[in-house]
Every structure is written in structure tokens, then in C-alpha cells.
Amino acid sequence: MKRVILLMAVLLMAVGAYAQTTVEFWHAMTGHNGEMVQAICDQFNASQKDYKVVPVYKGSYSDTMNAGIAAYRAGQPPAIIQVYEVGTATMMAAKNAVKPVYQLMAENNMKWDSSIYIPTIKSYYSTSDGRMLSMPFNSSTAVMYYNKDAFRKAGLDPEKPPVTWPEFFEVAKKLKASGMEGGFTTNWISWIQLENFSAWHNLPFGTRSNGFDGLDTQLVFNSPIHVRHFQNIYDLSKTGVFIYGGRENKANPLFTSGRVGMHFESIGGYGNMKATCKFDFGVARLPYYPDVPGAPQNSIIGGASLWVFNGKSKAEYKTVAEFFNFISQPETQALWHKETGYLPITQAAYELTKSQGYYEKNPGLEVAIKQLLNKAPTANSMGIRFGNFNIIREIEDQTWEEILAGKISVKDGLDKMVREGNKTLREFEKLYK
Amino acid sequence: MTEQQKIDRTAHRAKAIRRMFPHIMLWIGIVIILFPIYFIFSASSHTSAEIQAAPMPLNIGPHLIENYRQALFKGTQNMGTPVLTMLKNSLIMALGISVGKIVISLMAAFAIVFFKFPLRNFCFWSIFITLMLPVEVRIMPTYKVVADLGLLNTYAGLILPMIVSATAVFLFRQFFMSIPREIAEASQIDGATPMQFFRYILAPMTRTPIAAMFVIQFIYGWNQYLWPLLITTKPEFYTLLIGINRMMSGADVQIEWQIAMATTLLAMLPPVIVVVLMQKQFIAGMTETEK
Amino acid sequence: MSKQYEFKASILPYLLVLPQMVIVFVFFFWPAGQAVLQSFYLQDPFGGKMIFVGFQNYSKLLADPDYWQSFSVSTAFAVCITLGAMAISLFLAIQANKKIRFASFYKTMLIWPYAVSTLVAGVIWLFMFNPNVGVIAYVLKHTFHVDWQYLLNFNQAFLLLTLAATWKQLAYNFVFFLAGLQSVPATLIEAAEIDGAKSGTRFWKIIFPLLSPTTFYLLVMNLVYGFFETFPIVHSITQGAPGKSTAILVYKVWRDGVINLDLGSSAAQSVILMLLVIMLTVFQFRFIERRVTY
DSSP states (O other): OHHHHHHHHHHHHHHHHHHHHHEEEOBBBHHHHHHHHHHHHHHHHHHHHEEHHHEEEEEEEEHHHHHHHHHHHHHOSSSSSEGGGGGGGHHHHTTTTTHHHHHHHHHOOOOOOOGGGGGGHHHTTTTTTBOOEEEEEEEEEEEEEEEEHHHTTTOOOOTTTOBBBHHHHHHHHHHHHTTTHHHHEEEHIIIIIIIIHHTTOOSSSSSHHTTTOOOOOBBOSSSSHHHHHHHHHHHHHHHHHHOOOOOOOTHHHHHTSSSSSEEEEGGHHHHHHHOOOOOOOOOOOOOOTTSSTTOOOOEEEEEEEEEEEEEEHHHHHHHHHHHHHHHSSHHHHHHHHHHHHOSSSSSHHHHHHHHTTHHOOOOOHHHHHHHHHOOOOOOTTTTTOTTTTTHHHHHHHHHHHHHHHSSHHHHHHHHHHHHHHHHHHHHHHHHHO | HHHHHHHHHHHHHHHHHHHHHHHHHHHHHHHHHHHHHHHHHTTTTOOHHHHHHSSOOSSSTHHHHHHHHHHHHTSSSSSSOHHHHHHHHHHHHHHHHHHHHHHHHHHHHHHHHHHHHTTTHHHHHHHHHHTTTGGGHHHHHHHHHHHHOOOOOOOSHHGGGGOOOOHHHHHHEEEEEEHHHHHHHHHHTOOOOHHHIIIIIHHHHTHHHHHHHHHHHHHHHTTTOOHHHHOOSGGGOHHHHHHHHHHHHHHOOOOOOOHHHHHHEEEEEEHHHHHHTTTTHHHHHHHHHTT | TTTTTBOOOSSSHHHHHHHHHHHHHIIIIEEEEEEEETTTTTEOSSOOOOEEEEEEEEEEEEHHHHHHHHHHHHHHHHHHHHHHHHHHHHHHHHHHHSSOTTHHHHHHHHHHHGOOHHHHHHHHHHHHOTTTTTHHHHHHTTTTTOOOOOTTTTEEEEEEHHHHHHHHHHHHHHHHHHHHHHHSSSHHHHHHHTTOOHHHHIIIIIIIHHHHHHHHHHHHHHHHHIITTTTTHHHHHHTSSSTTTOOOOHHHIIIIISSSOHHHHHHHHHHHHHHHHHHHHHHHOOOOOOOOOO
């Protein structure tokens, strides 16, 4: 008898599967984060039987985006694609290729209110008049990680991480003097030390509200304060207090293997830090220069959002809308937030996590949220939106290496980044005018 | 000791050194080649944390079996495709490319060498121009073409663009040209059709170059990287090298080096077996075609 | 070739070349044509907008000092790999071709790495020399006090890439040299030995000229390898760092096209590279053809 019931269940499921609409969701999440994407899709698929979302891991962010673009050109795009923040302007400019989220939600009569999302996150993915174009998914911000054991060994208070940059550099020197290979390193030189640095000090990264107000924007991150900051890091690289670890997130092993005591990395890397660090570590806010008026302002997000491709069927769009609604639920968000370290995208999810007492045990995660919500965002700290931003970041990475290698002075290097970056901005403008 | 004895001894020693010389040199060569391989083998026997704790231990760690089991049957966290699945795809791709290329190249070379027809030169040059053109330099447009043909995520899409290059046509052509034409003439006089000549005389003669070509193309196919990277969007079509790439990229996480290294070693095995087993024919084939 | 016997048939040869021709046209000429076309346009990645710009993509490239820098690094890279890999392989092949004990063991040990892919070679060398995790990097730094940071030091980066690429190419060259040496008639070598020629002279005067077809073939193949097939090595080890000083031509094509989505420029670079390879091919062909008809 049991077997018959089982058989019937299987048959029913098969029939159900037959009527289901299935859409693909291409993403770049790996490791535990990748498992959580799978888990959330599984939950969604199990929660009803009309729709099914199939997550497909497509490699790095740029691999994923390129695969999506190539597939769009080939006429076979997935319904949903995860695009990293640097691809935002490119996706926005591709008006024919994407279906804006606000439109998707309206067409499918979803009860959906975009004001539930955290302002800094929402604004990053919206038009300047507030219409949301893509669905925030994994949002993170840059924070400082520090090795508490190393602090103790150097005679520093592990509960008092440095707050300002001058303090930070002193601590870094002490850490090196205590026998570490170096004091600090950083990932994502552009995102953390230029973009977040600018927002955190309420300085413009580019004109026209960091590109939000139009394509005729210019980069301006070669101000004296930027130059001073880079000069400080450069000077410390000469004495080995700063160690360069490579582009993107390649510097991680320097911190996780205990060779440097402080590190800048996305809060999205929190889970990974927990898994790989064999020592006690803490998370702190980004340092700031106290003489800069308005600092600290608020940091900006990074990570990725979900875009919807054009040209899909009604049933597919319905599936996507239902899925987006599902992932915006406080419970889903809280789970995602706790498991991955990415920020909750809605205020409700933050409150829920807080009420569960989660931050008492994991203060690091709240540091990031508080930093993001520190003050109401200004034109300098809403986010950044530049076309060809991938190329601009690459120019920054390359020039930073030239600075460290002593090929070019700090000032000239930053000027060069701005000059070359502006050239690519003009090309983008020409194409999309 | 007399002077003579001394001289003898020096001469003897010189001779011994001369005799040992090739052995020493070859061993140095072998060590240079093997050391990196041992290194990844060692890495595949540790945990990820051990590998990242500089300096990494160089012994064989206790996690060998566990790592290989995970690689073979599970894959990494981010890359749930196990090696066994990818092994199948890599094999299909490598065999498809090698066999497909050999078949069409034999036919083309046969036509070009043994037949006279108006478009022969045109055909030859059209094929020949692709001799050394790596797919990397024309990858985007090729992708578009394959997509237009609806071949994304198919074995045909993986294989067909890879059999373009003219290396095989060229080598078979070289070999055919070294065959005395009297044989063809005689077979014709005996009443054999060209295809019979091809089937019963030419093909058997070409056995060694075919074997050599098989080795070359199998390795070439097995080691394709950029192309499958672009056109396989479904995990069930991943090849081993794509798997390695997938394991080593991704946002906001650390690489599971130990599994990536185990997969790397496993990915090397099948082509190495092919090369070692077919070594004799391989070299002999090269000797015959490279005249 | 003219007096040679040839079959006469009207349709059969066409049927025979048809599959190869179809493949070549569909997967080579068609995409190559598209590349040429694209190289005259400024294009948005989604293919929505195309602005005809004439030769602008080309003129921009040729006026860009970075492109020429990439060109010269690629050349230096290809030349170093070619010379290094060929010299070492030839030397090893000569040793292995001697009548010594364990010769077949040695041969096998040196031939099998032919199966190692370029990507794997890149990954292995990255893993050994990466300043953050690599064991050799650690030894260099802590035992020999070398300031090992190839991400900031061009010479180190170039050296590492060259070593990795050369290492990968050794077995390939070894196979061909060995095959070449084996086709040298043993009597010739013996005759020279009886004449009492010193082994060095014997080699350069008698054997090396006989090897010249192989050497020439390998020269071209190694150059092509160094120029175009080392992409996975650069991709996995330096990604063009420091700055973009090790971004070789094919890496740049890929980077500009696939990552930076600058399709027009990438297409123009593809076209230039294709012309370059075709020139090399024709050059090689002329050489081989002369030999064959003599």
C-alpha cells in the first residue's frame, strides 16, 4: 500500500512538473553562497507547484555577465541574470534587452512596494526618479577585518580597532613591529579605497552625482585627499607595512594565513573568513580622516543585482515576479543574510534578524549595516553609475600597480586614472547618446 | 701508482662520466617536469586551510582519498558537477574532435592529392589558410555563428568548430604525396575504383600517421578551454577543464584548492594514458609524415 | 607534381572535400567575415546599436602605445619560449636517442607531459609561485630573501610566464625532435663515428642539417604557440599584471572583447592577428613546399 501511495505521489509530481513554467537563473555565487542560492530556489520551488527557478552557476561575475550578453545576442538568454555592480550602467543603457523590475512587477499585478528596500541599496539600482530597474540580491559593503590575536600579541586592545586612518597606520606599524610579515593589505582597490573611500568622506567620485544624473559625467577622484590617502599607503608599502596581494579579492590569503593583521574586504566575505581564519578576528568600520568635513558619511554597496531579460513569455515573467516577491520576504532575506553575510535588502529583514538576537553573537554583520545606514545618503554616497565601469576599474588596478612598482608618482597615477577613465566615459556617452 | 695507471684512471673516469652524462641530464629533465606535478599531487592531499597556510606542507597529507572521492563523485561546493560527469563530456569532446577531424581530413587530403579537379587549388588554400589559426582570435564571431545554428549546449557545438583547423589535412597530404603514384595507377589498371583504392590500399598504408594524428587531436580536443568555457552554459555539458576554471573563480569565496588540484590531476590522466599507450605509433607517425 | 598520376572523376573529389569545406566555411570564413565587419563599427554589447566608424578601431589601436607595448612583449615572450623550449628539448632528445640503458623509460617520462594542457600548466605554476600561497614564493622570500612579488615586478612576471610556457612546451618539442632524430639513418651516424669526428662536430655538421625540416617546423609552431596559445597561462598567472605589461596580444583580444565588451576594437585586433597568422602560415608553407618538390 505504501508503495502505491509513493507511486501516486511520484506520478502527481510528474504531472505537476509538466504544467510548471521553468526559468533559468544564472548566477556567480560559489561556495556556501552558491549553496544558499540553490537552497532559496529549492524553497521557492517547493513552496508552490506552478513555477520553477533553476539556478545555474556561470563562473565569475564577468563570466556570468558575458555569458548572458552572448546568450542574449544569440537569442537564448536566461530569464534572470545576476550582474555585478560595475555592470549596472551597461545593463541600464541596454534598454531593449532588459525588462525593468518595476514594470515586471506592475504587469504581473504583484503587491509590491519598492519602499521596503533599504534606501542606499534601492537607489543604487533605480533611475534618478526612483523607478527600480533591477532586483537587489547580494548587497555588501566594504569593512575592515582585523586579527584580534595579533592585536593582543602586539599589545593592542583587540576590542578597540583603529577608527581613523592616522590611528590605523600607527596600528599597522605596530603589528609589523610585533613580528608579522606586514601590517595590512586590501582587496578591491577601486571599490574600497576609491569608491567607498569617497562616499565615506562625502567626496564626489565623479561629477553629476557620481553619474546618476547623466552620461556626461567626469571622474574626479584625484582630489588632494585621495592623493594623500594613496600616498600614505604607498609610503607604507616601501617599509613593508602595506603588502600588495593582487587584484579583486586575491589578497585574502595574506590575512587568513595570519601574515598581515588588518585587511579590507567585502562583508560578503564574512562567511568565508569564518571558515578559513584559524584565529579570532573582528569586523570594524572603515577608518576615516578626521579633518575631512562630513566624514564619516555612509559607505556604498557592492555585490550584484538580478536583471530580467526581455523577450520571455508571460508565464515566464509571472514566474520571475513570484520569485522576486519570494526573495524579498523578510524570512528569506534574513536567512540569506545570516548564512552568507550579505546585507539584508529590506528594512524588515534587518529588524527580523535583530529581533532574533543574531547580532549579539555576530556583531560584525551589524557593523556593516550600520555603516551603510550611518547617515542619509548624499549625492556623493548614493552609489556610483558609470558606463564601461569595468574598464575604468581595470585602469585603476593597472595604474595602482604602476604606482606601487614606482613607475609613476601617486599624484600622476591618480591623474592618469582619471584621464584614462574619462576617455572611456566619453566613448560610452557617444554610443548611448 | 705509476704515471700510466694515473692516466688510465683519468681516462676511465672520463669515460664513466661520458657514459653517465645522458643519464644525469635526462634525470634532471625528468625532475624538472615531474616536480610541479608532485607538487599538485601533494596539494591534493591536504585541506584548503593547510594549503593556504604559507608555507604549505610538501608531504602527502592524510586527506588524499577523501579529496579524490569528493572530486570524483561530488565536485566542490560551488561546482556540483562531479569529475565523472565531466570526464564523460571531455571524452566525448576529445573523441569527437579526433575521430571527426581524422575522417574529414583523410577524405579532403585524398581528394586534393589524388584527384585533379578545377577547384582543387581553391579548396586547398581555403583549408590551408586555417592551418595555425587558434580559435582564441576569432572566438566571439564563432560563438555567434554557433548560437545562430542553435548549437549552444550541444556536443556538436563543442566539437564542430574545433575540427576546422587544417593540421590533419596538411599532414595527411604530406604523407600521401610521399606515396609512389604507381600504386594508384596500378590499382586503377586493375579495375579498382578510387574509393576502393582509398579503402583497401591507401587507408591501411596510412595507419601509423592516423594513429599519430589521433594522439595529437585527442590531446588537442581534451585540452580545449576557452571554447567550451563560452558555449557550455549547462553543468551537464561541462568538461574537466571548465570544471577546474569554475572551481577557481567566483565571487566572495575562497577556492577549494585541494579539490581543484585533485581534479587537475584527474583531468591529466586520460590524455596521459593515450600518449603513453600510443607512444610508439605516435613517434613513428611523426617520423613518416615529417619527411 | 605535374607528371604525377591522378584519378579522373567529376563529382567524387567534390564529395570528398565537401565536409571539410563546409566546416571551414561555416566555422572559419563566416565568423572571420563577421569579425572584419564588426571591426568597422562601434557597437553596444547587446547588439542594439551599431555606429559605423570606418577605420577608427584600427587607427586607435595603432596609435595606442599600449598596443605596441603588447606587441613587443608578445614577441619577446614568443621568442624566449621558442628558443628555451627548443634548445632544452633538442638537448634532451639527443640524450634520449643515444643507445643507453633505460632509454625507453626516459622517453616515456619525457613524452607524457605532452598531454598536459596549457591551462593546467598555468594553474600549477601559479600555485607554486603565487606570493600569497605559493611554496616556492615562500622559499624565495624567506630563504633567499628575494623580494618576490611578480604582480608588481615586470621582470619576475615575465620570467615566471616564460618558465611556465616553456615547461609546457618541452614535451611537444621533444616528441618531434625524437621523431626527427630517429629518422636520421643510423649508418650516417656510424659512418661519422668511424671517421672519428668529435661528437659535437658530428652533430652540428651531419645531424643538425638533417633535422632542419623538424627544426623549422618546430620554430614556426613554437612561435605560434608563444604568440597565441599561451592565453591560459597569462590568464591564470598574471592577468596582464603588473599594470598591463604582460597583457600579450591574444590576452588583450579576449580581455577587450569578452570582459570589457569593446567589440569593435576586439574585432579589429582579431583581424590583425588573423592576418599575422596567415602570413606566418604562408611563409612556412613556401618553405616546406620548396623542400618537397626538390
